[in-house]
Amino acid sequence: MKKIAISFSFLLFSAAAVTAADDPIAVRQALMQANAASAGAASAMLKGEMDYNPVVAKAAIATFHSTAEAMGDFFPEGSNVGETRAAPAIWENPDAFRETLAKFRTDAAAAVEASGRDGPADLEAFRLAVMPVLSNCSACHENFRLEDD
Amino acid sequence: MRRALLWLATAVAAAGVVLWWATGPQPLEEDDLSGLQPGDAARSERIFVAGGCASCHARPDADGEAALELAGGRALKTAFGTFVAPNISPHPEDGIGDWSELDFANAMLRGISPEGEHYYPAFPYTSYARMEPQDVADLFAYLRTLPPVEGRPEGHSLSFPFTLRRGIGLWKLLYLDPEPVVALGEDALPEVLRGRYLVEGPGHCGECHTPRDWLGGPDLDRWLAGGPAPEGNGTVPNITPSSEGIGSWSEGDIAYFLESGFTPDFDSVGGAMVAVQKNMAHLPAEDREAIAAYLKVVEEVE
Numbered sequence: 052m053k054k055i056a057i058s059f060s061f062l063l064f065s066a067a068a069v070t071a072a073d074d075p076i077a078v079r080q081a082l083m084q085a086n087a088a089s090a091g092a093a094s095a096m097l098k099g100e101m102d103y104n105p106v107v108a109k110a111a112i113a114t115f116h117s118t119a120e121a122m123g124d125f126f127p128e129g130s131n132v133g134e135t136r137a138a139p140a141i142w143e144n145p146d147a148f149r150e151t152l153a154k155f156r157t158d159a160a161a162a163v164e165a166s167g168r169d170g171p172a173d174l175e176a177f178r179l180a181v182m183p184v185l186s187n188c189s190a191c192h193e194n195f196r197l198e199d200d
Numbered sequence: 201m202r203r204a205l206l207w208l209a210t211a212v213a214a215a216g217v218v219l220w221w222a223t224g225p226q227p228l229e230e231d232d233l234s235g236l237q238p239g240d241a242a243r244s245e246r247i248f249v250a251g252g253c254a255s256c257h258a259r260p261d262a263d264g265e266a267a268l269e270l271a272g273g274r275a276l277k278t279a280f281g282t283f284v285a286p287n288i289s290p291h292p293e294d295g296i297g298d299w300s301e302l303d304f305a306n307a308m309l310r311g312i313s314p315e316g317e318h319y320y321p322a323f324p325y326t327s328y329a330r331m332e333p334q335d336v337a338d339l340f341a342y343l344r345t346l347p348p349v350e351g352r353p354e355g356h357s358l359s360f361p362f363t364l365r366r367g368i369g370l371w372k373l374l375y376l377d378p379e380p381v382v383a384l385g386e387d388a389l390p391e392v393l394r395g396r397y398l399v400e401g402p403g404h405c406g407e408c409h410t411p412r413d414w415l416g417g418p419d420l421d422r423w424l425a426g427g428p429a430p431e432g433n434g435t436v437p438n439i440t441p442s443s444e445g446i447g448s449w450s451e452g453d454i455a456y457f458l459e460s461g462f463t464p465d466f467d468s469v470g471g472a473m474v475a476v477q478k479n480m481a482h483l484p485a486e487d488r489e490a491i492a493a494y495l496k497v498v499e500e501v502e
Contacts, residue, residue, distance in 0.1 A: 091465075094456075189474045192468050196470045197433065198429060
């Protein structure tokens with residue numbers, strides 16, 4: 052379990068490392084990968100594929116919280132060009148994008164609050180805390196990510 | 201010479217008559233619906249959700265209770281022009297409040313309006329034509345329980361020659377076929393049959409996930425193999441069990457995606473699929489499992 056928690060910190064660390072490269076596309080993609088890894092850990096527990104562990108739960112929530120706080124800084128004007136699926140709507144409709152990001156931040160902060168010092172007490176507490184956060188993935192990808200696979 | 205011209209004119213006129221006749225609407229008769237039980241609204245909520253009716257017919261961005269007000273107005277921008285979903289609330293003038301069950305069955309199963317005009321296939325009746333008439337009757341009963349909403353959204357805005365509705369009759373001769381796309385043997389599992397029904401019929405998955413030919417008809421050789429998004433913003437993924445598609449997904453992965461919106465890599469659902477997945481999440485688990493079972497048996501297309 053400790054391993055998983057450590058790998059979370061690595062994900063965040065790697066996100067920070069790319070910042071230095073001054074490439075907003077790479078940074079936001081690293082942040083998204085951190086989100087995906089956290090969603091994976093969260094889902095494994097919610098589905099019962101992995102025993103519930105409050106330390107892992109807390110790490111997942113903390114990751115969402117930090118990516119939510121950081122994400123908005125990595126969509127500057129002009130970063131719509133390149134290897135990215137960021138939708139033009141981000142820059143055409145910045146207020147809606149900001150609003151969507153703000154909801155992600157609010158939900159993640161509430162989850163941090165709910166998880167307390169030791170992480171959510173049990174699986175049900177974790178579910179209640181993390182489900183609203185997870186709903187932000189599709190809410191944002193509905194309008195602000197291009198569907199190319 | 202004059203005689204030749206006369207012949208030519210006669211031939212053209214005859215061809216015109218045949219074409220006019222062939223492109224005419226071919227509605228259901230009252231008898232086609234005999235033997236059905238009275239529509240059951242409660243049973244039909246499941247079909248309403250699976251069919252995603254509200255995704256197009258509710259006001260854009262409506263949520264919760266508001267998504268049951270089927271006022272229309274969502275615009276579908278395609279290569280043929282912009283289609284606008286109409287009001288299908290039970291309002292007597294602006295919606296479908298004064299329709300009969302037969303009117304509704306003709307719309308869903310034949311793509312024909314109560315006035316006997318062809319609907320554009322932006323309304324996915326090519327899929328709905330595969331529905332059980334009983335489900336259509338139940339759905340009609342359900343729609344009548346929803347709140348009537350006043351007002352009509354503006355009409356379609358199409359370019360010539362797509363403004364000629366009669367031409368859709370020709371299109372229907374080519375593409376409107378109530379038979380299942382995927383032939384399944386006698387020994388097919390009930391779950392797979394249910395999945396086929398949901399995907400090919402009410403769920404109308406093929407409308408986006410199957411590429412269209414130059415006439416806008418589905419290319420059935422590439423059933424569910426994905427292609428350009430109908431609204432031109434990106435690509436719709438291949439969902440056949442090939443390496444290009446979702447061959448590496450287990451049935452559990454597919455069902456979980458439909459429930460949670462997460463792929464096996466924990467990428468999330470996006471774009472137009474978000475509304476679809478939200479609907480799928482509201483279906484009973486057995487329906488999502490049935491869809492997954494069917495998607496594993498369709499032909500692999502690269």
